[in-house]
Amino acid sequence: MVVLIGVYMFIEVPNLNPLFFDGAVFWAVIITGFVAVWGMFRFGEIIIQLNPDVSQGERPVNYVSRRKFPKWTKFLLAAPWIFIVLTLIFSSVFIQWKAYRDQLGTSQVMEFASDMQAVDLRQVPVVDKELALNLADKKLGERPSLGSQVVKGEATIQRVNGKLVWVVPLQHSGVFKWLTNLSGTPGYVMVSATDVNDVEYVENFKIKYQENSYLLHDITRHVRFHGGWFTGIADPSFELDDNGQPYWVYTTYKNLRGFSLPEATGAYVVNATTGEMNRYTIDTIPEWVDRIQPESFIINQIDNKGEYVRGWLNFADKDKFRSSEGHMIVYNNGRCYLFTGMTSVGSDDSAIGFIMVDMVTKDSMVYQMSGATERAAQQSAEGKVQHLGYRATFPLIINLGNEPTYFMALKDKEGLIKQYAFVSVTNYSIVGTGETIQLAEQDYRLGLKSAGISAGIADTSTQTKAQGVVLRIASEILGGDTEYKIILENQQDKIYLLGAVLSDELALTQVGDKVVIEYMDSGDGVLQAVSFDNLSFSQK
Incomplete structure (x- = not known):
């Protein structure tokens, strides 16, 4: 049993902290298994019959109990499972609904025109994750020998030296490729988020520690074996420092109520080349780290705030809201934010406002304005070019001349950008499209002018x-x-x-x-x- 437990721990690297659900279950299984096996041998006997008489219903292995298990052993078997059940009940929303509602904290109400940075259309991101991976794949195709050795990892958008880019790590394509390249894969691909022609393969840095790698080169296993056995960890993010050195930023978290309400506390920052690892709190994290807060944590907290705004007995859904169907990582005044719309429960096409959450500190800002949801804006843009069959990317909300505006690319079936679209947030029937961003902007401004909206026609500062x-x-x-x-x-x-x-x-x-x-x-x-x-x- 000890050997089996050791193998399991090495392969699955579970959290051993009993204050987390997976850690509590782990110890409950261990205690149950050891006490049960010890009790069977202590208070009974296993009889093995080499030639059982099948006709007489004899079994080859039989267990004979010489006396009953003592009460203390039964209590020891039941105690860890009772602890788990009681903790689940204590941390349920029925008891802790206020904690669920308030976890995100109080959001600062902002004015969109004055607090959302006006965008430079030359720097607006037009490359989404899907296109970034396709461009990275094309770049790898220029080196046939490399393509057979590696596969693309998860693309991460980030700002490196003031430039917004997608970074795609290269990972081993199999165990034999790993065995022949134990020093790591040769680098990563960096794709500009604003220019489809700016794709760079960086081979100066080896990526030895990777997601889903083998033995101690797996990033999760590396973190666990270097001090992370009793720590909640989640959402490893591949990021570059200002010198282009790749790192893994592995979020650490704790549960605020029992096994529920995970809250980010900091991160392990692991050098992807050397494996050197340091643990930071939110206050001490290096400035080049863009994200600590897992996106799933933030979305759950937004939804909980809207779901339990009046408690869990609000069957009439009064004042309830939820996040939009999608979200986007945006940068405003040099900070990284998760940006998503908020829509009333039961409403599909209208937003009641937008929320922007800092991906390091979790400070949030709310823009209270009615308008179209991201999905409604996509459908409006696709409707204008329906004869071409283009599909809109998930929209980015921008400040265009003090007018809240959705911006998106329109792609063909092959995933290539063919046009661009601007859609008014407050009136999504106003749509501008064009082969270039400038032409789409002109078409959009004309639509604003026709609708009598003058605030968005020009940015007087330039x-x-x-x-x-x-x-x-x-x-x-x-x-x-x-x-x-x-x-x-x-x-x-x-x-x-x-x-x-x-x-x-x-x-x-x-x-x-x-x-x-x-x-x-x-x-x-x-x-x-x-x-x-x-x-x-x-x-x-």
Whole structure:
């Protein structure tokens, strides 16, 4: 039995802390097994018959009890299971519903326009996890010998030196590949979240410790054998420091009530190359670590807050809410957040607000505004291009000129990005699509203008007005949308880009006409116009 227990502990590396459910069950089974076997030999006898008479109903192995088990042995057998049952009852929602409701804490109510950072459309993430893995796979395909040795691990979005990227670790494709590469797999693939053409294979760092690896090279087994036997651990995340060194950030947690309400307390940070490991609290975690709070913990806490807002006897569902069907990791003012909508129970398409939770400290902010859920926004965007059969990625909510806006990519059946879409949160019938982000934005702004929404038409902090005489004008068609390019006589070093949707006057504008252009200055000499007026028409 000792040998079997040792093998089980090495393979499954369970939590041995009896204050956690899996640890309590482990010790209950151990105590039950040892006491039962000891009692059988102590108070009885096992008789083995080498030639049993089957016709007489004799069995080859029989157990004969010489006397009854003492009461103390029965108590010892029952005690651990009684402890588990009582703890489950004590930590149930029927008794602890206030703790379930309040675990997330009090959220700070924020104004979206002033507190959500305005987004730079050149830095908006367009690559989702599925596309990141496909791009990483394509990058590995450039090295045929490497593709047969490794497989892709879980992609993690993170900010590295100010750049938003997906990082995909390379893992052993089998036990024989592991045996021939005990020093680790050769690196990872880094995919830009904002540029599908920016994919880099980094081979300067070995990844010796991996998820689902073998023997002591498995990251969970490594953490357990180096001090983590009695600690709750969850959600290993693959992250890079500012020098590109890969680490595993393994969340540590405790239960607030019995076996329930797991609460993150810090993390083990493990060097994926050397295995060097340090334990940190939330307050002492290195600045480059983006995430400690497991996403599943946060979503459960949001749902519990909405489910038990008026206790567990609220059968009328008064004031109940839940998180949206999906969520996204976003960055705001340099911090990593989980962002999701909140919708009333029973409502499928309308959100009552949005919540943003810091993935390190768990501080939360609520934006109280009604609007469409993420799924409703996806359906609205897909409806505008239904003739093309594109599917929308999970949307990112952004601050576009103080207007809360969903942004998403539209992909074909092969998973390639074909168009982009902007959808108003407050009125999801306003949709803008285009082959480029700029064209989609122009289409969206026109929709806002038609709906009488002026707050989102322009970001005045970067908006500039230019007036002059047209030196050159030309047009080109991009994905079915016409875009004009204009150079003014007094600003010959600048090119103004204007979508045809901005004004009907563009098609009639000629060289020599006097015009006024309002534009967004991106700082690269190419200026994206947001409005256009041909003064020559009014003068004539």
